Amino acid sequence: MSHAVLAAERAHLDLAAACLTDMRAATVATADAGGDAWASERLGAARAERLRSLAADPGAPPFFGRTDTPAETFHIGRRHVRDAAGDPVVIDWRAPMSRPFYQASPTDPQGLTRRRRFGFADGALTSYEDESLSADDRPSALLREEIERPRSGPMRDIVATIQPDQDDIVRAPLAESICVQGAPGTGKTAVGLHRAAYLLYTHGEQLSRTGVLVVGPNRAFLRYIEQVLPALGEVEVDQATVADLTGRVPVRAEDPDDVAVLKGDARLAEVLHRALWRRVAKPRDSVQVPLSARRYRIPEERLKRYVDDLRRAGISYGAGRERLALSLAEDARRQKEEVGGSPTDAETRRCARSAEVRAFCDEHWPAVDAAALVAEVLADPSVGRGVLTDAEQDLLRRAPARSVRATRWTAADAVLVDEVAGMLERTPGYGHVVVDEAQDLSPMQCRAVARRLASGSLTVLGDLAQATSPWSVADWSATLAALGRPGTSVRPLTTGYRVPAEVLEFANRLLPVLVPGLAPATAVRSEPGSLQVRPVPALAPVLAEVVRSAGAGSVGIVCADASVAELVAALDAEGVEAAALADDGSEPAPVAVVPATLVKGLEFDRVVVVEPAAIVAAEPRGLHRLYVALTRAVSSLVVLHRGELPDLLAG
Ligand SMILES: Nc1ncnc2c1ncn2[C@@H]1O[C@H](COP(=O)(O)OP(=O)(O)OP(=O)(O)O)[C@@H](O)[C@H]1O
DSSP states (O other): OOHHHHHHHHHHHHHHHHHHHHHHHHHHHOOOOSSOHHHHHHHHHHHHHHHHHHSOOTTSOSOSEEEEOSSOEEEEESSOEEOTTSOEEEEETTSGGGHHHHHOBTTBOTTOSEEEEEEEETTEEEEEEEEOSSTTOOOOHHHHHHHHSOOOSSOOOOTTTOOHHHHHHHTSOTTOOEEEEEOTTSSHHHHHHHHHHHHHHHTHHHHHHHOEEEEESSHHHHHHHTTHHHHTTOOOEEEEEHHHHTTTSOEEEOOOHHHHHHHHSTHHHHHHHHHHHTTOOOOOSOEEEEETTEEEEEOHHHHHHHHHHHHHTTOOHHHHHHHHHHHHHHHHHHHHHHTTOOOOHHHHHHHHTSHHHHHHHHHHSOOOOHHHHHHHHHHOGGGGBTTBOHHHHHHHOOOOOSSSTTOOEEHHHHHHHHHHHHHHSOOOOOSEEEESSGGGOOHHHHHHHHHTOTTOEEEEEEOGGGOOSTTOOSSSHHHHHHTTOTTOEEEEEOEESSSOHHHHHHHHTTHHHHSTTOOOOEESOOOTTOEEEEEOSOHHHHHHHHHHTTOSSOEEEEEOGGGHHHHHHHHHHTTOOOEEOOTTSOOOOSEEEEEGGGOTTOOEEEEEEEOHHHHHHTSTTHHHHHHHHHTOEEEEEEEEESSOOOTTTOO
16 A cells, blocks of 8 residues: 555545535525525525535545546545536546446456545545456455444445445436345345435436435334435435325224235225225206306206216316316306306306305215225225125124224225325325335235325335235235336345344245245355354343343344333343334334334344244244344344244254
């Protein structure tokens, strides 16, 4: 390593930091344009956003790499930095010029004569490493170190080390929907978030209008990933669970699995569609409507035609109702014009709002409340005859509550209510949606996500082996069809970055039973001693000892949901401070007792899985749940069991 090179690169780092400071100052100083309050508010909001995105993460240096071609040198960083003259000092990692940094290889140098990576310690540039992109390159130690650096705490970005197969997905065109089937810890979530950041950078104008949505499985997961996009300079991405998206009614009850599966079936959309549209009634008589002090009779035949045309127009139920009122008013207007009158637009609108027109619409195209309609279908599912079997109708049937408000809704009901709401009024759609842990979505939940998509594209992330919901599928086609993107190509990721090889191989013993034929992941690193499987006579003392000797980093104790409180109390009795992880988005405690049903998508430095057989026994897809639990560890996994181990793990 040359000192002169190091000194020059440090000088460039200082220059970049100074330019960033100037850019921030210039943004603050931008004067408001004119006295228009709305414009200055918009400008203020845009400036605040730009400031937020410029607010450099103090731990993140302005660049992490450099590419040289015979003509040019680019430093690559988290965001674009330019000097006072407007010349680039650092190129945004998402810019096309940055692509060779991620993709160049000795077999395809992509025009590069050198790729340089930088090593940092506490924000200071301490080392660099060059590849000449020829066959004699040694594998990059810095790259390896960074990729293998144990990770814990909230998720961090991976911009410095995105791998070529991941980069292909991150930079796929906006128009292309993609489904990533990736084994545990292969970077699906990271790739999905970086793709969102890439698309926002590349198609900023289009996507800033329509927005980007990230859908995750629960609040704990959203909390875990919430820092990644802001660290990449993207602060305007919505993050939500399906429950958030469909939260039109309070959820206060749970369905038995068989009922939940049925309510998640796409045929329910057909049932609800029928239930709604059968409200529209055929006109049986003419009607008289008032227009500027006179009344006009609209004959039955024309009324029938208006209703029929609107039914067939492919518009929402609500829009149809509004347009029906307008059709009647327009009819009266034409009649008046035929006899030489010239009604104004205001008079015609008044006619559309008249008591007579409203009464006609209420009778023939009545207003509908989404929750009330679902309550009605659940109380009498016979509207589903021909779509659902008799047995299925019986399964769905529920004694009606005193009122719609008193209904004890379940999560699956909320999705049905959202489906109807989407029929009543078009749901505004995003330009791109990233759906994580998509293997767990029911077809009806997929439809709820698809409604938020408008004509945009999707990034679907998941792992069939981690599918734990009662409606889990064995391949991706049903999910992709319900998401409205049936032709989406499925791309595998199989290099595991999270879990050490010893732990991954142990978990992979379950794989042939979970999803026969699914390719197992290969871990990038091996850590001898990272796996311990310990039969114990009593849990609490050993668990306490394991936690005490864990050293720095986060500890996640994963157990069957029913045992969480007991374990927290047992640790407390042993003098070990631990807290249960809740699904309210609050931060996990340094030692967190995690219900198995909440652990999906998370990672901890050290994981203790307590009584695997109990996790398996707790639910129908308990073995899949156990696989999720066993693949959360970054540094070590300890399995403690008093009872027998599940067969596949024993021996
Ligand atoms: N190219 C990379 N360089 C460095 N770290 C990476 C890379 N890809 C993934 N990682 C890290 O590996 C870990 C797992 O990534 P991530 O959570 O995205 O995987 P996943 O496939 O979504 O996992 P799971 O399905 O098990 O939840 C994270 O800590 C992530 O930062």
